[in-house]
Amino acid sequence: MSPVIKRKRDKFSIPSKYLLLILTCICVALMAVTFFTDYSASPLNKLVGYVVIPFQNGVSRIGTWISVRMDELGELRIVLQENQELKQQIDELTVQNTQLQQDKYELNNLRELYKLDEQYSGYEKVGARIIARDSGNWFHSFTINKGTDDGLAVDMNVIAGGGLVGRIVDIGSNWAKVNAVINDDSNVSGMVLASSDNLMVQGSLQLMEEGVIGFGQLNDSQNRVEVGDKVVTSNISDKYLPSILIGYISEIEQDANNITKSGKITPAVDFEHLEEVLVILKTKQQIKD
Amino acid sequence: MKRNIILFFVILCGFVLQTTLFQALSFGGISPNILIIITVSYGFMHGRKYGMVVGFICGLLMDIFYGNVLGFYALVYLYIGAANGVFHSIFYQDDIKLPLVLILASDFAYSFTCYVLLYLLRGRFDFIFYLKNIIVPEVVYTIFVTVFIYPCILLLNRTKDDVERGDNKVV
Numbered sequence: 322m323s324p325v326i327k328r329k330r331d332k333f334s335i336p337s338k339y340l341l342l343i344l345t346c347i348c349v350a351l352m353a354v355t356f357f358t359d360y361s362a363s364p365l366n367k368l369v370g371y372v373v374i375p376f377q378n379g380v381s382r383i384g385t386w387i388s389v390r391m392d393e394l395g396e397l398r399i400v401l402q403e404n405q406e407l408k409q410q411i412d413e414l415t416v417q418n419t420q421l422q423q424d425k426y427e428l429n430n431l432r433e434l435y436k437l438d439e440q441y442s443g444y445e446k447v448g449a450r451i452i453a454r455d456s457g458n459w460f461h462s463f464t465i466n467k468g469t470d471d472g473l474a475v476d477m478n479v480i481a482g483g484g485l486v487g488r489i490v491d492i493g494s495n496w497a498k499v500n501a502v503i504n505d506d507s508n509v510s511g512m513v514l515a516s517s518d519n520l521m522v523q524g525s526l527q528l529m530e531e532g533v534i535g536f537g538q539l540n541d542s543q544n545r546v547e548v549g550d551k552v553v554t555s556n557i558s559d560k561y562l563p564s565i566l567i568g569y570i571s572e573i574e575q576d577a578n579n580i581t582k583s584g585k586i587t588p589a590v591d592f593e594h595l596e597e598v599l600v601i602l603k604t605k606q607q608i609k610d
Numbered sequence: 611m612k613r614n615i616i617l618f619f620v621i622l623c624g625f626v627l628q629t630t631l632f633q634a635l636s637f638g639g640i641s642p643n644i645l646i647i648i649t650v651s652y653g654f655m656h657g658r659k660y661g662m663v664v665g666f667i668c669g670l671l672m673d674i675f676y677g678n679v680l681g682f683y684a685l686v687y688l689y690i691g692a693a694n695g696v697f698h699s700i701f702y703q704d705d706i707k708l709p710l711v712l713i714l715a716s717d718f719a720y721s722f723t724c725y726v727l728l729y730l731l732r733g734r735f736d737f738i739f740y741l742k743n744i745i746v747p748e749v750v751y752t753i754f755v756t757v758f759i760y761p762c763i764l765l766l767n768r769t770k771d772d773v774e775r776g777d778n779k780v781v
Contacts, residue, residue, distance in 0.1 A: 335659075356679055377626050457724065458639070491675075526729075
C-alpha cells in the first residue's frame with residue numbers, strides 16, 4: 322500500500338453511496354423540470370437521434386427485407402394457382418368493365434354537381450416508416466423515421482389506411498415519437514358521424530387485447546347512436562384535425578349514471594401490422610390561423 | 611477504457627435490438643426486456659457503481675425515446691442496477707443460476723414498479739389482469755432470452771483483470 326497508488330485510486334472513485342444520491346438527484350431534477358415546465362429535451366433528442374436512429378433504421382430495413390423474401394417464397398405456390406383462376410376472371414371482368422366505365426362517367430358528372438368534399442385528401446401529407454416500437458410492454462407508442470428535418474412538428478396527426486393512428490408527441494431531427502390512440506394514456510375527443518354526438522375515445526391496455534378501443538361520456542339521450550356507427554375526430558379537439566375516421570362502434574352500454582353511455586370501438590387501423598404511416602403536415606392550431 | 615467502449619456498444623445494441631428485432635419477435639404483443647438483462651448483468655459483474663451508471667444510461671435512453679417524463683425510467687433502472695451490485699461479492703462466472711434468479715427478480719420488480727406508478731395511480735386497479743397479461747409473460751420471455759444473451763455479455767467482459775479475478779475466486 323504505497324501512498325502513490327492510494328492517491329491515484331482516490332482521485333477517480335466516489336463512494337457508491339454518494340454516486341447513488343447524485344444520480345437520484347439528477348433523475349428527480351429531470352422529472353421535475355419536464356413535469357413542471359414545457360421544456361422538451363431537444364438537444365438530448367438530437368444527440369441521441371444521431372447515434373441510435375441510423376442503427377434502428379438499418380435493422381428494421383433488414384427485417385423488412387427478410388420478411389418480404391419469406392412471404393414471397395410462401396406465396397409463390399398460391400400465386401401460381403391464383404393466376405389461372407384470375408385469367409378466367411379477366412374475361413368476365415372486361416365485359417363488366419365497359420359497363421362500369423359508362424357508370425363512372427355518369428358518377429363524375431354527378432360528383433361535380435354536388436361538389437362533394439373529399440374527406441381529408443385536401444391536407445398535405447408525408448409518408449413515414451415505423452422503425453422502432455416502445456421497448457416496454459406497458460405502452461404502445463412507436464418511432465418513425467422522419468423528424469423536424471422533413472418538416473414535421475409536435476402535435477401533427479398521423480393516419481394510416483384511412484384511419485387515425487395517433488399524433489406526434491416528441492420529435493428529433495430525424496425521428497418522431499407517435500402516441501397511438503390505443504395507448505392507455507391516450508384520450509381523443511371524438512364524434513359519432515351520424516348523430517354528431519360527442520364522446521371521448523379512451524385507449525386501454527385491457528381492451529387492446531381484444532383489438533378494440535374504449536369510449537365514454539357519450540351523451541345520447543335520444544338513443545340514436547347504434548352499433549356500427551362511424552366515429553370520427555370531433556371539431557372541438559385542440560390536437561386532432563376534424564373528421565378523421567377513428568373506427569366503428571362495436572358495443573354500447575348505458576352508464577350507471579343513466580345519463581352517459583360508454584362502450585367499445587373497433588379501430589379503422591390495424592395497429593398490429595402497422596408499417597407505414599402518413600403524417601398530415603398541418604396541426605390544428607395552424608388551420609385556425 | 612476498453613471495457614467502457616464495449617459497454618457503450620452493448621447498451622446501444624441492446625436498445626436497438628429491443629426496439630426493432632425483439633418487437634418483431636414478440637409473442638402476443640409481449641417482448642423481452644433486454645435493457646434489464648444488461649443492467650442486472652453489469653450490476654453484479656462489476657459492482658454497485660457500474661450497475662448504477664449502466665442502469666442510469668439505459669433508463670435515460672428509454673426516457674428520451676418512449677418516456678413521458680424524463681428521468682422516470684432512469685430512476686427505476688438506477689435502483690435496480692444499484693441493488694444488483696450488492697450481489698457482486700457472491701458472483702461466480704461459471705454460475706448461471708444467480709444471474710437467472712436476479713434477472714427474474716429484477717424484471718418482476720421493474721414491471722411491478724411500472725404498474726404501480728404508471729397504471730395504479732391512474733385508477734387501473736385490475737392487478738391480476740396486468741399480472742397475467744403483461745408482467746408474467748414479460749418475465750418468462752426475458753428469462754428465456756437471458757439464457758442466450760447472458761453468455762454473450764459474459765464473453766464480452768472477459769478482459770484481463772476479470773480473468774485474473776475469476777481465477778482468484780475459483781482458487
